Amino acid sequence: MSPLILKGVRPYGEGDPVDVLIRDGVIAAIGAYDETSATLDGHPVHPGGTTSGDVTSGGTGHRTVEGGGAVLLPGFVDLHTHLREPGREDTETIATGSAAAALGGYTAVFAMANTDPVADNAVVVEHVARRGREVGLVDVHPVGAVTVGLGGERLAELGTMAKAGVRVFSDDGHCVHDPLIMRRALEYSKALDVVVAQHAEEPRLTVGAQAHEGEQAARLGLQGWPAAAEEAVVARDCLLAAQVGARLHVCHVSTAGTADVLAWAKARGTEVSAEVTPHHLLLTDERLATYDPVNKVNPPLRTAADVERLRQALADGVIDCVATDHAPHAVQDKDVEWSAARPGMLGLQTALSIVVETMLRPGLLDWRGVARVLSERPAEIAGLPDQGRPIAVGEPANLTLVDPDARWTVRGAELASIAANTPFEGMELPGRVVATLLRGRVTATGGRVAA
Numbered sequence: 392m393s394p395l396i397l398k399g400v401r402p403y404g405e406g407d408p409v410d411v412l413i414r415d416g417v418i419a420a421i422g423a424y425d426e427t428s429a430t431l432d433g434h435p436v437h438p439g440g441t442t443s444g445d446v447t448s449g450g451t452g453h454r455t456v457e458g459g460g461a462v463l464l465p466g467f468v469d470l471h472t473h474l475r476e477p478g479r480e481d482t483e484t485i486a487t488g489s490a491a492a493a494l495g496g497y498t499a500v501f502a503m504a505n506t507d508p509v510a511d512n513a514v515v516v517e518h519v520a521r522r523g524r525e526v527g528l529v530d531v532h533p534v535g536a537v538t539v540g541l542g543g544e545r546l547a548e549l550g551t552m553a554k555a556g557v558r559v560f561s562d563d564g565h566c567v568h569d570p571l572i573m574r575r576a577l578e579y580s581k582a583l584d585v586v587v588a589q590h591a592e593e594p595r596l597t598v599g600a601q602a603h604e605g606e607q608a609a610r611l612g613l614q615g616w617p618a619a620a621e622e623a624v625v626a627r628d629c630l631l632a633a634q635v636g637a638r639l640h641v642c643h644v645s646t647a648g649t650a651d652v653l654a655w656a657k658a659r660g661t662e663v664s665a666e667v668t669p670h671h672l673l674l675t676d677e678r679l680a681t682y683d684p685v686n687k688v689n690p691p692l693r694t695a696a697d698v699e700r701l702r703q704a705l706a707d708g709v710i711d712c713v714a715t716d717h718a719p720h721a722v723q724d725k726d727v728e729w730s731a732a733r734p735g736m737l738g739l740q741t742a743l744s745i746v747v748e749t750m751l752r753p754g755l756l757d758w759r760g761v762a763r764v765l766s767e768r769p770a771e772i773a774g775l776p777d778q779g780r781p782i783a784v785g786e787p788a789n790l791t792l793v794d795p796d797a798r799w800t801v802r803g804a805e806l807a808s809i810a811a812n813t814p815f816e817g818m819e820l821p822g823r824v825v826a827t828l829l830r831g832r833v834t835a836t837g838g839r840v841a842a
């Protein structure tokens with residue numbers, strides 16, 4: 392592959408624009424490209440043509456991406472994606488989900504295990520990983536189920552799946568509610584040096600639950616999903632993790648009380664990490680007034696006070712990172728009466744813009760902070776050695792280029808996913824991914840994925 396120059400980009404949005412030379416999938420030089428001597432920071436570069444806003448194929452020459460002062464960040468890492476393959480390829484496939492990921496600025500995603508068949512064995516996880524490699528747009532890491540069939544009763548073969556490369560285990564969609572099973576899972580995860588990601592929902596407290604338990608649910612006549620059903624499980628799991636000396640990851644934190652529990656657990660030295668979704672950073676249960684099931688999600692949209700606390704917790708590091716919980720659903724499963732609709736929302740192509748809207752613009756995070764919550768921390772939590780790395784010479788070129796000033800209007804039908812269930816339909820959002828690079832290869836640019 393010929394070398395690539397990112398021209399006029401601002402790493403972490405800091406300082407004057409620089410040029411970045413990428414060779415053999417690695418950042419080879421950062422400085423100013425000199426046309427006359429065809430060198431970048433002393434490194435010779437074969438001259439090549441330039442196509443504005445896009446990539447030149449360039450023959451023997453180098454390829455160029457015109458940055459126009461755009462912000463350069465480490466490629467995003469999503470710890471929580473539902474790709475629906477195998478089983479529901481009518482809503483998303485590894486190919487379409489990978490395209491959505493690349494367009495959203497992601498260079499690695501973790502594909503949840505609640506597929507059909509469930510990813511509770513080495514055969515399924517190996518299939519997902521292989522299919523991800525064939526598509527080649529993003530590193531697809533399969534998540535392994537904690538229990539057989541997500542049934543919550545018998546531990547799955549964690550060791551066999553870990554040997555097949557699984558780094559994150561989760562029964563997401565279901566809570567590992569039995570404390571003894573959870574304790575065993577944590578013990579195994581410690582021995583295998585992997586992490587268990589818990590969907591925290593005490594099932595006895597959420598039987599038939601449809602919406603956040605509070606004034607709005609009462610007004611609308613929807614059965615409540617109490618905050619304590621999440622908070623109690625997070626507290627219990629923090630205690631269990633501390634007891635066995637294991638690491639714990641908490642999926643889609645949605646309440647202020649969970650942020651309090653996490654702050655307490657971290658203060659006492661528990662190795663717990665947590666994610667928040669873009670939708671829980673922006674939307675509240677006020678949205679439910681229309682009974683439009685596009686707003687139905689698990690955990691449910693909460694109150695403005697929760698949203699406020701989640702933003703603060705993400706800024707403070709009490710919540711470590713943003714994960715999309717990208718959850719595609721077919722029209723016949725989603726566009727039906729509220730109680731029959733499946734919970735879940737698309738997220739991969741809108742995550743960056745929601746983080747810009749909710750965290751960057753209000754001054755809660757700068758671009759360094761955005762890099763931390765979308766790339767560095769999730770890579771660390773999952774133990775990915777080549778993602779979330781500094782933008783520096785010698786580092787792998789897993790990168791995302793963002794136009795901070797662009798605004799765009801979300802149209803579900805125009806997203807790369809097969810399903811179109813975005814709660815942000817019609818919203819005008821700030822910030823746009825200009826290009827995504829996976830080991831130096833351009834996977835998305837100008838709103839299109841690489842051929």
Ligand SMILES: NC(=O)N[C@@H](CC(=O)O)C(=O)O
Pocket residue numbers: 473505563564565590687688689690716718719733734735736
């Ligand atoms: N978040 C959701 O509302 N739905 C997820 C499951 C889950 O993340 O719990 C799904 O798989 O559709």
Ligand SMILES: [Zn+2]
Pocket residue numbers: 563564565590642643689690
């Ligand atoms: Zn979940």
Ligand SMILES: [Zn+2]
Pocket residue numbers: 471473503563564716718
């Ligand atoms: Zn999920």
